[in-house]
Amino acid sequence: MPFQSRYVDGVSSSADDTMVQLLTPEGKFKPSASAEEFLPYFEKLTDADYRKFYREMVTVRRYDTEATNLQRQGQLALWVPSHGQEGAQVGSAFATKDQDHIFPAYREHAIAHIRGVDLINIIRQFKGFTHGGWNPFDPKHKNFHIYTLVIGSHALHSTGYAMGIKFDGATNTGKPDKDEAVIVYFGDGATSQGDVSEAFVFAASYQTPQVFFIQNNHWAISVPVSVQARVPLYTRGEGFGVPGTQIDGNDVFASFAVTAKHMDDARSGKGPSLIEAHTYRIGAHTSSDDPTKYRSDAELQDWIKKDPIARLETFLKASGTEEKFFAEVHQEAADFAADIRRRTVELTGLDSSSMFDSVYSEPHVLMDEQRQWLAAYDASFEEEAQA
Amino acid sequence: MSVQNLPLAKAINLGLQAAMAADPKVLLMGEDIGTLGGVFRVTEGLKTEFGEHRVLDTPLAESGIVGSAIGLAMRGYRPVVEIQFDGFIYPAFDQITSQLAKMTFRHEGALSMPVVIRVPYGGHIGAVEHHQESPEAYFAHTPGLRLVSPSNPHDAYWMIQEAIASNDPVMFFEPKSRYWPKGDVDMSASGYPLHASRVVREGTDVTLVGHGAMVSMMLQAADVAAGEGTSIEVIDLRSISPIDYAPILSSVAKTGRLVVAQEAPGFASVGSEIAATVHERSFYLLEAPVLRVSAFDTPFPPAKQEAVYLPDADRILDAVDRALSY
Ligand SMILES: Cc1ncc(C[n+]2csc(CCOP(=O)(O)OP(=O)(O)O)c2C)c(N)n1
Ligand SMILES: [Mg+2]
Numbered sequence: 269m270p271f272q273s274r275y276v277d278g279v280s281s282s283a284d285d286t287m288v289q290l291l292t293p294e295g296k297f298k299p300s301a302s303a304e305e306f307l308p309y310f311e312k313l314t315d316a317d318y319r320k321f322y323r324e325m326v327t328v329r330r331y332d333t334e335a336t337n338l339q340r341q342g343q344l345a346l347w348v349p350s351h352g353q354e355g356a357q358v359g360s361a362f363a364t365k366d367q368d369h370i371f372p373a374y375r376e377h378a379i380a381h382i383r384g385v386d387l388i389n390i391i392r393q394f395k396g397f398t399h400g401g402w403n404p405f406d407p408k409h410k411n412f413h414i415y416t417l418v419i420g421s422h423a424l425h426s427t428g429y430a431m432g433i434k435f436d437g438a439t440n441t442g443k444p445d446k447d448e449a450v451i452v453y454f455g456d457g458a459t460s461q462g463d464v465s466e467a468f469v470f471a472a473s474y475q476t477p478q479v480f481f482i483q484n485n486h487w488a489i490s491v492p493v494s495v496q497a498r499v500p501l502y503t504r505g506e507g508f509g510v511p512g513t514q515i516d517g518n519d520v521f522a523s524f525a526v527t528a529k530h531m532d533d534a535r536s537g538k539g540p541s542l543i544e545a546h547t548y549r550i551g552a553h554t555s556s557d558d559p560t561k562y563r564s565d566a567e568l569q570d571w572i573k574k575d576p577i578a579r580l581e582t583f584l585k586a587s588g589t590e591e592k593f594f595a596e597v598h599q600e601a602a603d604f605a606a607d608i609r610r611r612t613v614e615l616t617g618l619d620s621s622s623m624f625d626s627v628y629s630e631p632h633v634l635m636d637e638q639r640q641w642l643a644a645y646d647a648s649f650e651e652e653a654q655a
Numbered sequence: 656m657s658v659q660n661l662p663l664a665k666a667i668n669l670g671l672q673a674a675m676a677a678d679p680k681v682l683l684m685g686e687d688i689g690t691l692g693g694v695f696r697v698t699e700g701l702k703t704e705f706g707e708h709r710v711l712d713t714p715l716a717e718s719g720i721v722g723s724a725i726g727l728a729m730r731g732y733r734p735v736v737e738i739q740f741d742g743f744i745y746p747a748f749d750q751i752t753s754q755l756a757k758m759t760f761r762h763e764g765a766l767s768m769p770v771v772i773r774v775p776y777g778g779h780i781g782a783v784e785h786h787q788e789s790p791e792a793y794f795a796h797t798p799g800l801r802l803v804s805p806s807n808p809h810d811a812y813w814m815i816q817e818a819i820a821s822n823d824p825v826m827f828f829e830p831k832s833r834y835w836p837k838g839d840v841d842m843s844a845s846g847y848p849l850h851a852s853r854v855v856r857e858g859t860d861v862t863l864v865g866h867g868a869m870v871s872m873m874l875q876a877a878d879v880a881a882g883e884g885t886s887i888e889v890i891d892l893r894s895i896s897p898i899d900y901a902p903i904l905s906s907v908a909k910t911g912r913l914v915v916a917q918e919a920p921g922f923a924s925v926g927s928e929i930a931a932t933v934h935e936r937s938f939y940l941l942e943a944p945v946l947r948v949s950a951f952d953t954p955f956p957p958a959k960q961e962a963v964y965l966p967d968a969d970r971i972l973d974a975v976d977r978a979l980s981y
Binding site: 345346393394395396397398399417418419420421457458460461462463488489490491495496556557561562618620622623624627634635638642645648 | 689959
């Protein structure tokens with residue numbers, strides 16, 4: 269009998285009935301049937317947590333808007349907007365523990381912020397001052413690794429890191445506040461890369477303490493997710509031995525609860541798993557992109573109605589949060605953005621010879637020769653100017 | 656009119672269009688090349704004109720793109736692959752170097768591999784990591800591949816068609832910083848074979864050779880030098896593999912001095928190959944050692960350092976002075 273796919277052309281991009289949702293786009297708390305096993309994690313949250321989620325989403329969206337403007341004003345070479353994906357990012361990031369390691373792609377600004385990275389460092393990267401920007405091994409950055417621009421390559425790095433955790437016996441000891449796990453973020457487009465499939469193979473083979481978090485924002489630049497996958501992406505890992513859950517990525521509660529459970533499973537020896545978060549990139553792919561060339565306004569408007577911040581705001585208001593709180597959060601976010609603007613404009617100075625400094629960890633004759641050559645060359649211009 | 660004034664990106668676009676119109680087996684493959692027309696718009700309009708079976712917006716996987724292009728070529732197609740940026744070619748490295756390059760040899764000549772791999776390459780655009788590299792040497796080192804790089808719109812228009820017509824794999828390095836400046840394209844004739852290098856400015860004191868975006872840099876340096884009384888001959892390499900040595904050697908016979916300029920790091924580079932060969936073949940004609948002007952042997956640095964990292968006209972002139980000081 270010929271194989272009959274459940275999924276017809278294009279349907280892979282839409283949610284299916286197993287999608288976990290707690291908060292509807294209208295802001296009603298109405299958990300889907302599939303949410304049941306995750307509810308205990310949600311129930312641990314307090315009103316203060318809800319407000320923390322809200323504050324974080326608003327702050328990073330404001331930051332993102334500011335960076336977009338700074339790019340337009342010529343301050344940045346490029347910007348990669350996160351607008352629209354705050355629900356997936358904030359919920360999942362708050363579900364990780366301090367000892368966990370996080371491997372981001374390049375759009376995870378909210379997660380960076382939650383893990384303690386000063387967001388001026390992402391600006392430094394996109395202003396052309398650094399390829400990295402922060403030290404993930406400095407405790408203040410809570411194991412938030414640097415961005416990866418080669419699509420999908422970091423999936424393997426995260427798996428290797430998780431293998432190391434397991435080899436070290438640093439997981440599944442029965443101490444959830446010590447046991448380590450890894451979460452790696454990538455997009456729908458990245459799932460096509462061989463590196464990502466190989467990461468699934470290694471993760472399953474070594475039963476790594478690890479969660480693969482796919483932010484399916486429906487587009488890889490101009491290419492729709494239906495080109496990458498004819499089955500829903502949460503099922504992509506199944507054949508590799510990496511089971512998945514699909515969530516409404518614009519529901520910060522679903523993102524929190526599902527990630528918390530998957531990470532707990534990972535740290536308690538249940539092996540690797542996958543989360544597919546349905547979300548949408550509201551902005552352009554990057555500041556160099558023009559999305560009107562490939563997607564419809566109707567689609568965009570449809571997703572704007574599912575905004576992660578608006579639905580949490582409705583929920584908070586309905587459950588009695590005062591106007592004052594919202595005003596405060598927006599003021600704080602504006603102040604945050606103003607501070608980023610000021611520091612962006614003030615960024616200066618990058619000693620040209622620093623390019624020789626960290627190519628190797630140990631001394632290297634070519635670096636020494638070329639550093640000296642450059643110094644002498646620069647000096648020859650100064651001599652000329654004086655002569 | 657058979658001469659059109661076009662940007663290099665548009666010249667490639669028209670060259671692709673002509674090749675696709677002439678041969679239904681020519682098809683384009685790559686990320687974002689269809690509906691969007693490519694991130695540099697080099698394939699703009701071609702999906703509309705030729706349809707989605709001739710212009711494939713592929714899944715996001717470079718190894719997949721090149722590997723499946725090999726299969727299509729076995730089936731009689733002539734795939735033209737776009738790699739979105741230089742630094743994203745490496746996931747396809749095995750398919751290019753171990754498969755594409757060696758298929759004909761492995762089949763003892765029973766099979767040819769008419770695949771073109773277009774690579775927007777090089778710096779000067781202030782971009783983030785992986786978007787400004789010059790990886791030619793990796794591929795020049797691989798027997799079985801042909802490598803070319805146009806420096807101007809006329810060559811771009813013709814060389815892309817000649818590359819597609821070749822029955823061997825051709826890597827086509829497009830100097831992305833030169834996509835936008837316009838130049839005259841003679842639509843009636845190419846004037847040079849694909850693998851010919853070409854003297855683009857005559858001179859008597861020093862010879863400069865390079866390819867791609869480096870050609871305009873060398874011409875700029877030659878202008879400055881002329882003002883100081885030094886006459887520079889500039890050669891546009893055009894073909895990186897094989898290298899057409901005849902114009903270089905006859906120029907060196909005249910000037911006795913050669914400077915090779917390239918955007919790539921100098922260690923084990925195309926420039927090293929040229930320098931070694933010219934030393935071997937023209938030792939007694941040289942008045943000075945062949946000098947190389949290259950990027951430093953570091954990874955391409957953050958954009959704020961690219962002006963220091965990449966060789967410019969001043970660095971070329973510095974080498975010219977050194978060559979003249981012997
Ligand atoms: C190996 C590689 N190929 C191509 C690119 C160029 N590129 C940058 S982002 C992108 C699309 C990525 O889509 P997705 O994984 O869905 O992530 P999103 O940008 O939507 O968050 C492409 C093709 C790249 N960065 N790396
Ligand atoms: Mg995407």
